[in-house]
Amino acid sequence: MPGPELRRCALRISPGGGLVSRSDRCVLFLSDADHPGADGLLAAVAGTTSGRALVLAVGRLLLNGDDGWPSFGLVTEGEDGVALMVNGSLVATVTSGSGAVSGLSSQAHAGWADLVLSEPFASISIGAAATQPDAGRSDLREGTVSAGGMVLVPPAEAAAPVMVKGVSCSRGHFNPPGAKYCSSCGTSMVHLTLKLIDGPRPPLGILVLSDGSVVPVDSDLVIGREPDTHQDVVEGRARAVVVDDPQLGVSRCHAAVRLQDWDVHVVDLGSQNGTAVAAHDATQATAVSPGEVRKIESGARVVLGTYTLTFNSSFH
Secondary structure, three states: OOOOOOHEEEEEEEEEEEEEEEEEOOEEEEOOOOOHHHHHHHHHOOOOOOOHHHHHHHHHHOOOOOOOOOEEEEEEEOOOOEEEEEOOOOOEEEEEEEOOEEEEEEEOOOOOOEEEEEOEEEEEEOOOOOOOOOOOOOOOEEEEEEEEEEHHHHHOOOOOOOEEEEEEEEOOOOEEOOOEEEEOOOOOOOOOOOOOOEEEOOOOOOOEEOOOOOOEEOOOEEEEHHHHHHHHHOOOEEEEEEEEOOOOOOOOOOEEEEEEEEEEEEEOOOOOOOOEEOOOOOOOOOOEOOOOOEEOOOOOOEEEOOEEEEEEEOOO
16 A cells, blocks of 8 residues: 555644544545535545545445535545545645655546545645644644644654764774764774774764753754744654744744754754854854854854754764
8 A cells, every 4th residue: 555554644734614534544624614515424434434435435425415515635545545535626736755746636527536546645735735833733633623724744754874984983883084082982092993984873962952951963953933834844854843932032943953974054944033153162153144054063052043052962
């Protein structure tokens, strides 16, 4: 079956006057919660098996119905794969695992349109795009809620380790090229004959937030009040670091931390109040221009508006 089980996917919701209903292996979006046919369609879906059989059952319901039906989109799964069905004015937009984007619409058909996906999907969107700040945090697991649209997103799979060039101490601990002392055991590496080898990159340090909480720097990060909405987080390229800032000096998606080989960089994401960096021995921070990539070392302070966090690392 293409992609993960639907029950493992995140279901993001945008506000509106329709309904989203989710059961174990089926998601239904209705564009008009007050339509006379809404309750009948919800009941039919709830009482029918999933998969292709469900699509056929709903199709028969539409053919036999006399009262008309609201515009809706249906996503379900079975032995033959993930199936989509749309009716009325709605369009289902599918982004495949390879990045290709396609749409399914009933506009060119006398009735509904349906298909079975032939490859894994990266997202399925029906109705209004879930781009509002709260949509990135929503994840309906079961039940029925008001909604203007939905986006179904597979879970972020465990990323393959990033391989980098490095050296090993006499005890086998992996370190960056040019290391004088092992970051794990403190063994001197000055007099060793070191050969560059390939190895999985370890965490490069930690971010210490103002409240004392610690975030490992083991992947790219997006920092802000609502970083879940950033595209890199949505598509699984970065983790979200949420900053609690009641004064709103930190933007929703304020800055990013990006890793390259053994180096850690900070990038301002076009924040309202700017980003600045101060080295561990500096008395003043220097501004980071929007989009600028600024390398940071251990002890650096990163200022996001009026909020400060610190980067610490045993590698620098």
